[in-house]
Amino acid sequence: MKSDTLVSVAMEPHQASFRSYLALARLDHATKHVFIIPGIILAYALREPPLDHAAVSIVAGFASAVAVASANYVINEWLDREFDAHHPSKQARAAVRLSLSPLLVYAEYAVFAAIGLLLAWQLGTSFFWTSVVFLMSGLIYNVPPVRSKELPYVDVISEAMNNPIRLTLGWTMIDPSTLPPSSLFIAYWTAGAFLMGAKRLSEYRDISAIAGPELLHRYRRSFRYYTAESLTVSCFLYAMMSAFFIAAFLVKYRLEYIMAMPFIAVLFSSYLWLALLKNSIAQRPERMFRSKRLIASLGLAVFALLVTSFIDMPLLYDLSRESFIPVDRLK
Incomplete structure (x- = not known):
């Protein structure tokens, strides 16, 4: 009975306005582009490129990312x-609720995609092709016959791929x-899988x-194969894989980042804690900044990365050298 009520309420058609079409673009989801920022910081810390036009590139890059993401949201x-x-x-x-014109919807998609790619073209080949991949990822995720979301x-x-794409966008803005x-790319990808797995959980x-569960299955076919236990285990797997590749990146490129690892672990834990709450904001990542606990965890992790990006710790390199304890010393 509950599910029938949900569907009947949702399917009442009403005439759409310009504002209704604009709502498809989910401009309020721009907060998700916070995942671009680590790419900017790490590219600067590890590559130390000239920053003559960095401010302009960053502004144009964020505008491009928002436009491409909005195109993906429209088609989604x-x-x-x-x-x-059924949700x-x-x-x-x-x-769902309004009577929209397919022609206008696809025109809106084309406009946002064109704006995003035109801005991306101004920022160089690497940024442009990364933006093309960003746009293609939305088609793979949403459009039949692939429609990977099913x-x-x-x-x-496939949805988590947006994370390393955003990382690359931030990186190529600077370098x-x-x-x-x-290693960083895969760490970001598996971290995104952890976030998406927690959302589904x-x-x-x-x-x-x-x-x-029947209503859930009608909402998304993939849920027919999930259980709360399997989703929880998958989150643990994604978090473990991300931690491994984060460690590989830290050790290879800047050992000082090891000191930030506990704060990154707390950030993962805070997000899983949120996902286990009733009506969690994990289902609506654009609202994640409403959680004071998550913001505090994120702030500490970012601060730790910033500090360890610019402060050298020679002692860590001494401790990381091969060291074996002779048996004679134990006697």
């Missing part, structure tokens, strides 16, 4: 409208001549409790 909301009707909160989206675990891995190290727990 339009193609998900029938499925979102307790997403049923309120404009594409495939269990593939949905998490367009190189790309981030592979929170959705699974809440929607199953409200309306049962």
Whole structure:
């Protein structure tokens, strides 16, 4: 009965306004582009490029990223409208409740994509092609016949790709001549998988409790293959993999970053704690900055990375050398 009520409320059509079409772009989700910032910081700390036009590049780069992401959101909301009707909160989206023109929706997608790529072109080849990949990732995730969001675990891995893409966008704003190290790229990717897995875990727990698993299955086919236990274990796996590649990056490129690792671990733990709360903001990452605990954890991690980026700690290099204890000393 609950699920029938949800669908009937969601599917009442109303005429759309310009503001309704603009809502498809989810400009309020621009906070997600905070994941670009570490790319900027690390590119500067590790590459030390000239910063003659850095401010202009950063502003244009963020504008480009927002535009490309908005194009992805437009196509996401339009193609998900029938499925979102089964979601307790997403049923309120404009594409579900309103009568939209397909022509205008696709025109809006094209406009945001064009603006994003035109801005990206001004920032160099590396940034431009990274933006193209960003746009393509939205098509792979949302558009049939691939529509990776319908495939269990593939949905998490493909959506998480947005994380290393944002890292690369930030990096190439500062140093367009190189790309981030592979260890950092994979660490960012698996960290994104952890975030997306935690989001699905929170959705699974809440929607199953409200309306049962059947409604959840109609909302997203991939949930037919998930359980709360399997999602929890997957989050643990993604976090472990991310920690491994973070450590590999730290040891290889700047050993001082090891001192920031405990703060990064606390950040992961804080996000998982949020995901386990009822009606968690983990389901709506654009609202993550409303959590004081998460903000404090993020602030400490960023501060630790900043400090260890510019303060040398020679003692760490002494401690990292090979050292074996002779048996004779134990007698």
